[in-house]
Amino acid sequence: MSSDLTLRSLLGNSQLPPNEARILMAHILEKHYALPRSALLSRDDMALEVQALAHWKELESKRLDGEPIAYLIGKRGFHNIELQVAPGVxxxxxxxxxxxxxxxxxxxxxxxxxxxxxxxxxxxxxxxxxxxxxxxxxxxxxxxxxxxxxxxxxxxxxxxxxxxxxxxxxxxxxxxxxxxxxxxxxxxxxxxxxxxxxxxxxxxxxxxxxxxxxxxxxxxxxxxxxxxxxxxxxxxxxxxxxxxxxxxxxxxxxxxxxxxxxxxxxxxxxxxxxxxxxxxxxx
Ligand SMILES: C[S@@+](CC[C@H](N)C(=O)[O-])C[C@H]1O[C@@H](n2cnc3c(N)ncnc32)[C@H](O)[C@@H]1O
Structure with a gap:
């Protein structure tokens, strides 16, 4: 079921710095819809489904509490590779x-x-x-x-x-x-x-x-x-x-x-x- 909240409105109303909000939203799009980062622009009128919306709210709130973005999305680029990261490391x-x-x-x-x-x-x-x-x-x-x-x-x-x-x-x-x-x-x-x-x-x-x-x-x-x-x-x-x-x-x-x-x-x-x-x- 779709919420009536579009990517544009969610990103526009987020209290996070815009670059951080975009990183987290790109992660949601990849996880829930297998969409690439470019969908942030090309599909910005898309409304998130309820599950994806709940996930977005969870990540946004954790980031507002200071949790590192790398732990929230589970990865970090380093030199020429991408590494999985989690709180134990x-x-x-x-x-x-x-x-x-x-x-x-x-x-x-x-x-x-x-x-x-x-x-x-x-x-x-x-x-x-x-x-x-x-x-x-x-x-x-x-x-x-x-x-x-x-x-x-x-x-x-x-x-x-x-x-x-x-x-x-x-x-x-x-x-x-x-x-x-x-x-x-x-x-x-x-x-x-x-x-x-x-x-x-x-x-x-x-x-x-x-x-x-x-x-x-x-x-x-x-x-x-x-x-x-x-x-x-x-x-x-x-x-x-x-x-x-x-x-x-x-x-x-x-x-x-x-x-x-x-x-x-x-x-x-x-x-x-x-x-x-x-x-x-x-x-
Ligand atoms: C600053 S982190 C560096 C991690 C990684 N090399 C990097 O640059 O992202 C230091 C690492 O040393 C490990 N460490 C701490 N004490 C250690 C010890 N006595 N012997 C071996 N490794 C240790 C920690 O578990 C941690 O993974």
Whole structure:
């Protein structure tokens, strides 16, 4: 049964910012009518059926309460892939695409040697870094770890959905404890929890809805970075590259950790907003 509420009137009367309302309505059109996003314009006089209308109202109200759009529509674009996301996993951020680009550059450099490049993604969450790399590069073997079983379930499901499940090996555990002691890699990438426990951002915006274990180390913000940096040499090939994401004000501390860990060729990388976002170093 159709309501008499058209797309035009629903979008026009929504209290949401117009771009957000359109994203949610496009999701409704796809789910209930298998219609593409373009229907927002071409079918704007269409009246929603009662079930679709109830779904729209539910999503609109949850978004007005602050729930992240990615959780409401169950997906987020990252690099050149689309990932399923749900409340058990961090929503991949655009700035993390920098780690993917650093990884791809290193893979291209090593590919001259005609060898399979071994990559480790520590704290894979939805599988973002591991799957974006595997999607782009054919000559890599990727291991992706996480401590959270919920995150690993979503990462595995993303690998399946993207038809990459045979090319990524998933493992559960506390940082390097998830892999064998003798396992070595050409590249280690990680976007670990780096927000300090007292940081007010944890109680604001999307972060309120994301798993705390993905956001904060419940300490200074540097303890996971420290574990990853100090453990890297034991799991890197000679000249192997470690690159870690960090908070915009943590690059000095991360550089110092890499120096203390006796990594060389230490470099700071800027994200698209111009913030120091990643530090890399080599064994
Ligand atoms: C900031 S999220 C990054 C997720 C994903 N790599 C991304 O960029 O979207 C950090 C991830 O590290 C995982 N994590 C937290 N503590 C961990 C630990 N001790 N060992 C392994 N993974 C851990 C979390 O479950 C979470 O998935």
């Amino acid at each position: 961090l929503i991949p951020r655009a700035e993390t695409e920098l780690l993917v680009d650093i990884g791809l550059k290193e893979i291209a450099r090593l590919t001259d040697n005609q060898k399979m490049v071994k990559v480790l993604d520590l704290g894979t969450g939805s599988g973002a870094i591991a799957l974006a790399l595997t999607h782009e590069a054919s000559n890599i073997s990727v291991t992706a770890t996480d401590q959270s079983l919920d995150a690993l379930a979503i990462a595995r499901s993303n690998a399946h959905y993207l038809e990459l499940e045979n090319r990524v090996c998933f493992a559960q555990g506390n940082w390097y404890e998830a892999i064998s002691k003798n396992d070595v890699f050409d590249i280690i990438l990680s976007n670990p929890p780096y927000i300090a426990n007292h940081d007010p951002h944890l109680t604001q915006g999307d972060l309120r809805f994301e798993p705390l274990s993905a956001l904060t180390d419940h300490s200074t913000g540097l303890t996971c970075l420290e574990t990853i940096i100090f453990g890297a040499k034991a799991h890197l090939n000679t000249e192997g590259l470690l690159a870690v994401e960090h908070g915009f004000d943590q690059s000095e501390a991360v550089v110092e950790l890499m120096r203390t860990a006796q990594l060389k060729d230490i470099q700071i990388h800027l994200d698209l907003a111009g913030h120091n976002r990643v530090v890399s170093g080599r064994k």
